[in-house]
Amino acid sequence: MGVIMGHEPNGKPGWPKTVKEWLFTLDHKVIGVWYLIGSIASFAVAGLAAMLMRIELGSIGPDITGDGNVYNLWLTMHGAVMILGFQIPALLGFVANYAVPIMIGAKDMAFPRVNAMSVWLLWSGILLALANLVIPDHFNGMWTGYPPYSTSDAAGNTALYSLVVIVLGMSSVFGAVNLACTVAFMRCKGMGWFQMPMTAWCVFTANIIQLIFVPVLAASVLLLSLDRYLGFGFYNPETGGDVLLYQNLFWFYSHPAVYVILLPFMGIIFEIFSASAKNMVFSYKATVFAVLAFIPAGGDVWVHHAFVAGLPDWLRVLQSFTTLLISLPFGLLMLSLVGTLYKGAIRYSGPMIWALGAWVMLIFGGLTGIPNALSSIDYGISDSYVVMSHFHYVMAVAGTMATFGAVFYWFPKLTGRICNEFLTKLSGITFFIGMNVVMAPLYFAGIEGMPRRYMDYQQFADNPTIVNAQYWSTIGAYITFLAVLLMLVAWIHGMLKGKKSSQNPWGSQSLEWTSAALIAGQGNFPSPVEVVEDWHPYNYIDNPKPTYITVASNS
Amino acid sequence: MKIKSLSYKALGALLALPLIPTLAYAFQMEIATKNNYEGLTPQAHWNEMWSEVMWDITIIGAIYFAIALFFLFRYRRTEHNQVGKSPKLSAQAIIGWVVLPCMLFLGDDLFLFVKAFDLHNQMREVPAHAQTIKVTASMWNWNYDYGNGVDTDNELRVPVGKPVVFRMTSDDVIHSHYLNGYHVTEDVMPGRVTWEWIMPVKVGESVITCREYCGANHSRMYGKLIVMKQANYDAWMVSALADAKAESGHRIASTTVGKAIKNIAASKINKGQEG
Numbered sequence: 148m149g150v151i152m153g154h155e156p157n158g159k160p161g162w163p164k165t166v167k168e169w170l171f172t173l174d175h176k177v178i179g180v181w182y183l184i185g186s187i188a189s190f191a192v193a194g195l196a197a198m199l200m201r202i203e204l205g206s207i208g209p210d211i212t213g214d215g216n217v218y219n220l221w222l223t224m225h226g227a228v229m230i231l232g233f234q235i236p237a238l239l240g241f242v243a244n245y246a247v248p249i250m251i252g253a254k255d256m257a258f259p260r261v262n263a264m265s266v267w268l269l270w271s272g273i274l275l276a277l278a279n280l281v282i283p284d285h286f287n288g289m290w291t292g293y294p295p296y297s298t299s300d301a302a303g304n305t306a307l308y309s310l311v312v313i314v315l316g317m318s319s320v321f322g323a324v325n326l327a328c329t330v331a332f333m334r335c336k337g338m339g340w341f342q343m344p345m346t347a348w349c350v351f352t353a354n355i356i357q358l359i360f361v362p363v364l365a366a367s368v369l370l371l372s373l374d375r376y377l378g379f380g381f382y383n384p385e386t387g388g389d390v391l392l393y394q395n396l397f398w399f400y401s402h403p404a405v406y407v408i409l410l411p412f413m414g415i416i417f418e419i420f421s422a423s424a425k426n427m428v429f430s431y432k433a434t435v436f437a438v439l440a441f442i443p444a445g446g447d448v449w450v451h452h453a454f455v456a457g458l459p460d461w462l463r464v465l466q467s468f469t470t471l472l473i474s475l476p477f478g479l480l481m482l483s484l485v486g487t488l489y490k491g492a493i494r495y496s497g498p499m500i501w502a503l504g505a506w507v508m509l510i511f512g513g514l515t516g517i518p519n520a521l522s523s524i525d526y527g528i529s530d531s532y533v534v535m536s537h538f539h540y541v542m543a544v545a546g547t548m549a550t551f552g553a554v555f556y557w558f559p560k561l562t563g564r565i566c567n568e569f570l571t572k573l574s575g576i577t578f579f580i581g582m583n584v585v586m587a588p589l590y591f592a593g594i595e596g597m598p599r600r601y602m603d604y605q606q607f608a609d610n611p612t613i614v615n616a617q618y619w620s621t622i623g624a625y626i627t628f629l630a631v632l633l634m635l636v637a638w639i640h641g642m643l644k645g646k647k648s649s650q651n652p653w654g655s656q657s658l659e660w661t662s663a664a665l666i667a668g669q670g671n672f673p674s675p676v677e678v679v680e681d682w683h684p685y686n687y688i689d690n691p692k693p694t695y696i697t698v699a700s701n702s
Numbered sequence: 703m704k705i706k707s708l709s710y711k712a713l714g715a716l717l718a719l720p721l722i723p724t725l726a727y728a729f730q731m732e733i734a735t736k737n738n739y740e741g742l743t744p745q746a747h748w749n750e751m752w753s754e755v756m757w758d759i760t761i762i763g764a765i766y767f768a769i770a771l772f773f774l775f776r777y778r779r780t781e782h783n784q785v786g787k788s789p790k791l792s793a794q795a796i797i798g799w800v801v802l803p804c805m806l807f808l809g810d811d812l813f814l815f816v817k818a819f820d821l822h823n824q825m826r827e828v829p830a831h832a833q834t835i836k837v838t839a840s841m842w843n844w845n846y847d848y849g850n851g852v853d854t855d856n857e858l859r860v861p862v863g864k865p866v867v868f869r870m871t872s873d874d875v876i877h878s879h880y881l882n883g884y885h886v887t888e889d890v891m892p893g894r895v896t897w898e899w900i901m902p903v904k905v906g907e908s909v910i911t912c913r914e915y916c917g918a919n920h921s922r923m924y925g926k927l928i929v930m931k932q933a934n935y936d937a938w939m940v941s942a943l944a945d946a947k948a949e950s951g952h953r954i955a956s957t958t959v960g961k962a963i964k965n966i967a968a969s970k971i972n973k974g975q976e977g
């Protein structure tokens with residue numbers, strides 16, 4: 148085949164040289180980088196939308212806009228692009244595509260052509276989503292798109308919303324099939340299921356969740372457009388439909404989607420913790436089962452998003468209980484994280500600072516989830532800043548810190564250079580402080596009654612807790628903005644002038660550091676890798692070395 | 703061998719431990735025949751539960767943080783070639799490290815769940831003598847119908863000391879009727895009648911906000927709850943009734959009757975869905 152194949156070993160380390168090769172690549176690493184670029188661009192757009200909202204909310208009254216439709220456009224873009232354009236592509240695109248195949252000793256993904264299709268579907272989805280910023284009837288029905296608002300004229304272009312979600316969903320499903328097959332069938336010789344890195348397990352589980360639940364999401368948003376444009380009445384009470392049908396379908400996917408994001412970034416934290424402490428992941432097998440337990444445990448809790456939506460009381464109480472049960476697998480993962488540090492030899496490298504920040508945010512986020520799970524408590528805090536602050540801690544901030552930690556962690560493999568350690572740590576610490584200053588005050592504003600998705604709060608003008616919280620939160624947003632700039636400086640400086648990296652800068656035992664070239668070329672490994680039964684990616688004491696199988700060339 | 707079987711028994715006993723507070727609480731609830739929130743208003747009960755949950759998560763978080771900080775300090779790398787020395791777990795140890803923490807988490811879950819269920823029962827059980835007020839939401843307005851021809855917009859007046867139940871529906875999109883300080887919100891949507899109830903115990907004013915995104919003026923869809931002394935409320939109602947009657951007949955026909963028909967239709971739809 149031609150030069151663009153990219154997944155047969157050609158023995159040459161390094162990136163493709165021509166634009167054509169980059170564009171028509173089938174190499175999972177190049178595709179992974181395309182995912183990374185797309186997700187960081189999405190992060191920039193959605194992050195700027197957040198900045199605008201924070202500036203607007205800094206004080207009562209219009210600050211930069213008095214127009215609800217403009218504000219709601221920012222809010223819709225922030226939620227939709229952060230989740231669908233940044234988090235899922237960064238974790239199930241970049242980490243899954245770039246890192247996982249090398250980590251399991253595969254020469255590429257199982258279906259390289261499908262892989263290329265997934266990434267270009269993602270890019271189409273992102274471009275379509277960005278089009279929402281320029282079309283006159285922009286969709287402003289929030290990333291959740293609840294009918295009947297989202298099917299009314301006030302919401303703008305419902306079709307665009309349906310289309311973006313369906314295109315990105317297709318990209319996800321193709322990617323999920325591909326990665327599941329890669330992990331199942333492409334592991335190197337000798338690597339058993341329980342010799343896989345946590346990242347591979349977590350991404351694999353996340354993709355199984357995607358395969359089960361994404362079709363439901365696609366259906367739910369497709370019905371929106373059928374209702375709006377063709378007069379079907381799935382969600383229209385006047386024709387016998389039901390507005391709550393949408394919420395049930397939507398959250399049936401979108402709660403598990405939390406674990407689609409949470410699990411891979413926890414996998415990254417495991418990776419960085421283990422490599423930094425040079426320590427076995429605590430209770431590895433049990434931790435793997437805890438990860439898998441999220442598939443059934445996460446599938447039966449969606450009603451906690453609709454505790455106040457008029458669903459029957461018995462269902463609220465039942466799913467309040469099933470939601471609490473999430474604390475079992477989640478608690479085991481948190482136990483395993485702290486256990487991985489026990490008797491470790493912790494080095495506080497740059498990526499470790501980001502991973503630690505993610506971990507602390509995860510503790511806050513996990514614990515603040517408990518009150519939300521109790522249906523009767525939820526009657527008081529539903530749709531308030533309490534909920535918003537909670538899910539930003541657990542998903543947004545912890546996830547973002549882990550994702551950027553992953554970029555710093557695999558930066559030497561991407562570029563052959565290491566980011567300046569001081570800048571890495573400084574940006575990480577600044578980001579951590581900034582996001583805490585953004586989110587912690589808002590939790591207390593939520594307790595005082597501040598609702599979500601407000602552009603103004605003059606009804607709370609005489610409540611100093613809310614007014615001060617909004618003010619400080621905006622200060623925090625400026626700090627976070629600075630942190631992101633510092634991070635970009637660290638990346639650009641690292642790419643151009645960073646110290647040349649050694650083959651295995653973090654001292655990991657995982658195959659991508661031990662057996663592939665630092666900047667791996669086509670096919671990842673000079674020849675197929677083989678590991679023995681005692682080999683383990685987290686065995687730092689007496690790990691048998693992976694070996695290469697020499698194959699007779701037949702071409 | 704003997705030591706081993708003994709340790710299994712000890713393990714078994716430990717497993718039961720976390721369930722004790724839960725069982726004790728459930729038992730207490732049973733003997734109090736569901737009345738252990740007697741004398742507590744739902745909002746006071748909610749506040750109590752909230753602070754208990756906050757203590758619960760603060761204590762768990764503090765313990766976890768303390769251990770984490772100790773490990774982070776104690777096990778930092780001091781020599782260049784140092785590697786971690788975490789002990790290799792036996793199969794029993796792995797099972798122990800799964801089952802024991804899970805029982806602890808489950809114990810805490812059950813404890814909170816039973817208490818929250820108690821609160822749920824109070825918040826979702828309307829007292830028999832409650833006054834009914836019909837709420838109709840629309841973009842961006844709250845309409846309160848007192849059932850006697852009087853209705854108000856974005857201003858809700860209730861007498862102190864009497865439970866009030868709101869029967870709510872929407873003319874357009876989904877809204878959510880939140881009464882600040884009472885810790886209740888319930889979505890208000892077309893095609894269904896939802897409800898919530900409150901027990902006002904203090905004379906004064908508080909904010910009513912919309913808590914479900916409903917478009918451009920979502921954040922401006924707010925009103926006032928005015929809790930009045932019974933005498934003042936009665937006086938207000940008399941004058942409001944007179945005002946309502948003074949208005950022309952066609953308004954009553956087009957608004958009140960129209961609304962009543964719509965409400966009947968809405969409740970029929972609702973029944974159909976539940977049945």
Ligand SMILES: [Cu+2]
Pocket residue numbers: 401402405448449451452
């Ligand atoms: Cu959820």
Ligand SMILES: [Cu+2]
Pocket residue numbers: 842876877878912913914915916920923
């Ligand atoms: Cu509203």
